[in-house]
Amino acid sequence: MARQIEGVYEKVLESARLEFLEKGFKDASLRTIAQNAGTSTGSIYTRFTDKNGLFEALVGPVVDGLKEWFRTEQEIFAQLPADQKKGDVFEYTNDKIKNLVDYIYDHFDEFKLLLSCAEGTAFADFIHDMVEIDVAYTVKYIESTGNDALVSGRATPEFLHILSSAFYSGVFEVVAHDMTKAAAYNHVSRLRRFFRGGWATILSP
Amino acid sequence: MARQIEGVYEKVLESARLEFLEKGFKDASLRTIAQNAGTSTGSIYTRFTDKNGLFEALVGPVVDGLKEWFRTEQEIFAQLPADQKKGDVFEYTNDKIKNLVDYIYDHFDEFKLLLSCAEGTAFADFIHDMVEIDVAYTVKYIESTGNDALVSGRATPEFLHILSSAFYSGVFEVVAHDMTKAAAYNHVSRLRRFFRGGWATILSP
Amino acid sequence: MARQIEGVYEKVLESARLEFLEKGFKDASLRTIAQNAGTSTGSIYTRFTDKNGLFEALVGPVVDGLKEWFRTEQEIFAQLPADQKKGDVFEYTNDKIKNLVDYIYDHFDEFKLLLSCAEGTAFADFIHDMVEIDVAYTVKYIESTGNDALVSGRATPEFLHILSSAFYSGVFEVVAHDMTKAAAYNHVSRLRRFFRGGWATILSP
Amino acid sequence: MARQIEGVYEKVLESARLEFLEKGFKDASLRTIAQNAGTSTGSIYTRFTDKNGLFEALVGPVVDGLKEWFRTEQEIFAQLPADQKKGDVFEYTNDKIKNLVDYIYDHFDEFKLLLSCAEGTAFADFIHDMVEIDVAYTVKYIESTGNDALVSGRATPEFLHILSSAFYSGVFEVVAHDMTKAAAYNHVSRLRRFFRGGWATILSP
DNA sequence: GATGAATGAGCCTTCATTCAT
């Protein structure tokens, strides 16, 4: 029984990362990827099904991790005592956002792939998808705290979407600009402070 | 003058618009475009030089118009009396932003092309380019009013960039979501109000 | 009645010369030629019929002139008194060959076109054609002087061809190498001297 | 090992040979070549990289063989005892030149390709390249025998070039004229004899 | 499982020439 040659999987991923980063998904060549990984195109198909599968193998775990992180944090928050929920969310989420930046910088290449090289991929709308999740959680949060922002019409799901879209676009600029992690912390926290005022007007009657 | 078959120019543009919208720049086929326009591929080259030239013919005037609009507004503002400049900029720009939405909806397809179908094109970084212009004008504005936001470090060009990026990403979501114009007015004005608070903290010492 | 615009003919020729020299006949573009001449492709067709016609217009007169020169010299020689014909032909043709070099340098570009840029043209076999003429004249010369080189088999038309081919290839090297006219005189006369010995063994029993 | 359909390689080469011979390099069509060989255009690229690669596959080995032959003969000659070198080189090279003709006729099509169908190819200047090699060897030979032809100025590298160019042009005429091998032997040996006299005047003070 | 040759549709682009204006 033939076994998969060890180390090839990783080499292909590495080679693919570079090729996708350089040329984007569509213009990347599987032949080049295989060659630089020291293997054959066929073996890419054995391991990754597809060009799309290869891209997903690179980026999927990072996306899943991010979604999982969102889910977990949401759950943790949901189980806080009611008074704490209504407390200073801004303060509460301070660490959270720092974790997010950490996560981004732990997977910088992958985020670059997601944000700049994913056209033609299931991940083309990465920001948009993240925003959808974020909005869903925000809605839940607002509802669970009994805040009347939605009921009163001060916020609508669509507007929350635009708001979230604006926020995350700002956040992910740190990737496009290849900021240092320190600069990223700084900018993201400024961005949050900037948004804080707006949120206050929405959440307070 | 050699004959130029009438109406073909427009038909090609229309055909190209549809093809680019459907498949994006790279995957669009000039053959298909020519066929659907009832011409030959060669005549596309006669009229538009290039695949890129064809895309630019669709989208260039709209971008130029937008830049011109930016420039003009900036100039008008620059010539206001000093006290008016320092006045309520939010109120002042209310109409302006409405004009912007009007402009977007007057050229909806083109903005869709710019925002979703321009990869592989000189317009791939459309939002980013607009943001650069916007930031340049914002810096000028801040400096010309004698505000110390920049000097004090409450704002940096990089942070203004992120802020602007966040704002325009939010604005252009109305295109991605195919909102009605009415809904767009509404959302954009909400977005501005939301940002107002943040700006206040930056501009006031 | 519309007249041909004056000066265009010459401008087209000049533009064509440059384009053909740069890219060779096949890769030259009529559009480029027309453009650089400040006229339209159509007007090239009006004046020169064809891409081939254009090339011929450049090069044909020079070829014709050369052929005419060959013919005239041959005629002059034919009418020399018999004893003079048998005299030192080498000496006699000394001036002739100098005239040839002069002719080449009076039409240097055209010879370059003929020798390096004529593939795909009726002039592709220029040297070969010249050689044919030269051989025909040589045969006539040998026969008219009563020399038995041909009859005896010391020379055959085919061998004369090869000989002539070798000689003219050597001569036209001065074009390929962009020699100065002075250097060309020098080399061609050396070449003739070199060939002189060989000829002597053929012509003398 | 992935299957390589047997016999296709040869069929492609054969098909290419015919197409190149008929139309020359530039006007030859890879589609036609592939079709006549019963393959796809793609497989030509797999096997030969390029249109150029295909031409080179046909002609490269023959050129290399020729260069190698030159090199070897030169080396053998270099190691002859000094007195033999100064002996009758004409006699010595008698067999050599016969070998050359043999080589040409063993690869007749390839030489035709090189001499008539190579425009647009790295082999466009085949004769010129051979001449360069030949001249280099000739210079070495002259120097190594202590002959003063170069020192005295009776010969210059440039003139040797022209001479060699003339000689090989004559030799390769046998290909252009589709001579029989017998006729070729005959003509080439006549040509050598013809050149002999000239060489004598150059080499003897 | 690994290989990599084969596929063949498809890409953008160029061109000499024609011909309506």
Added chain:
DNA sequence: TATGAATGAAGGCTCATTCAT
């Protein structure tokens, strides 16, 4: 006559994917 837009075939080449070995 001059123009130059139109033609449309043809060009070389690339690619993801398949599959015999």
